[in-house]
Amino acid sequence: MPNRTVGFIGLGIMGLPMAKNLLDAGYRVVGHNRSEEPTEELVAHGGEDGHSPAGVAERSDVVLVCLPDSPDVENVVLGTGAKADPVIDGVTEGMTIIDHSTISPTVAESVADRLADEGVSTLDAPISGGESGAIEGTLSIMVGGPEDVFDEQIDVLDVMGETITHCGPSGAGQTTKACNQIVVSAQMVAVSEALVFADNAGADLEAVVDAISGGAAGCWALDNRAPSMIHGDFDPGFFAEYQYKDLRIATDAGEAFGSPMPQTALVHELYKTMVQNGMGRDDNSGVMQVYERLSGSEARVDK
Incomplete structure (x- = not known):
């Protein structure tokens, strides 16, 4: 005990x-x-x-x-x-x-x-x-x-x-977490972009997720979030507004340390768009909704 x-x-x-x-x-x-x-x-x-x-x-x-x-x-x-x-x-x-x-x-x-x-x-x-x-x-x-x-x-x-x-030493855990959030958010954005593209092209979304999850594109976001994303389920496991905050920490640190972050800066803006459009309390995988608005259609399968 x-x-x-x-x-x-x-x-x-x-x-x-x-x-x-x-x-x-x-x-x-x-x-x-x-x-x-x-x-x-x-x-x-x-x-x-x-x-x-x-x-x-x-x-x-x-x-x-x-x-x-x-x-x-x-x-x-x-x-x-x-x-x-x-x-x-x-x-x-x-x-x-x-x-x-x-x-x-x-x-x-x-x-x-x-x-x-x-x-x-x-x-x-x-x-x-x-x-x-x-x-x-x-x-x-x-x-x-x-x-x-x-x-x-x-x-x-x-x-x-x-x-x-x-x-x-002190601070190294936070630096590592910033690295984690850079990769996680980039995965979420890439999966969102791919799923909206697949839907616009007329592909079977469930088949696309199954196919690419087992190859070189396999990642945590595909395994744990894509099945919910294509059903429009964005109940929070991690709030999008927190992802936005974490990306702000990362980009601020990048500025302080002189490290280039062009991709992270773009991802940061996509999550900012979520927050500004009232989606900050959705799951961070809900960034797919930004792509859907840009596309003018929802990438969904029937439940």
Whole structure:
């Protein structure tokens, strides 16, 4: 039976199933979320309500954070946006904060530096795998931070992830996640473009998906999203607005590091179009709808 208490802040589409998996693995879990309903669901599953970010930290040995964007992490963890009772107000020397949010690598480094002043270790550990991966405990977790801290926390990470990789010092996890999002979003756009093209050409969409999935074009997006896309099912496993945010982080980092990103810039604009047209809460595979609007027809098969 694990003898550490895990705090979990941010019980959203990813965070809540991750926290439940920790409970199922025998950890005591103290949670907090901005809205009350997810915290109530965690409590019903055997968790405890920490009532505030600081309250969670006060009752935990390690605190996991899963929030939407860089300002949210700075606000909730450090209180930079005048957030009441931030995590930093409840920490004690020797504890660890693991941030599963996808944020700027430079922000990850600055948060780690500030927490280090309090004697607190930090891992930036963004995740990939969508809601299904969070539920099944098969996430890919990309970790930046001190290797000894990574080794200390690997048992916690193992509960939630299948592929867990130490990528380097603080910020390296976020840099790796940016690389992940560059590839994932490019796949989604390529699959969308191919499916709309196939439909316009009169091909059988299910046959096209089956045929190309088994060849050199095979990829996660084809296997896990294309079957839903051709049925117009864009229920979110990962919100398109979050994909847009992640691409903004990637392009900003590309600018800062002088790295060329012509394809990522185009993909970024397509996801911006989704958000501006009220589709930001659709799944990120819903970028296919942008192509459909450009084409003037829907690429669909009968359910």
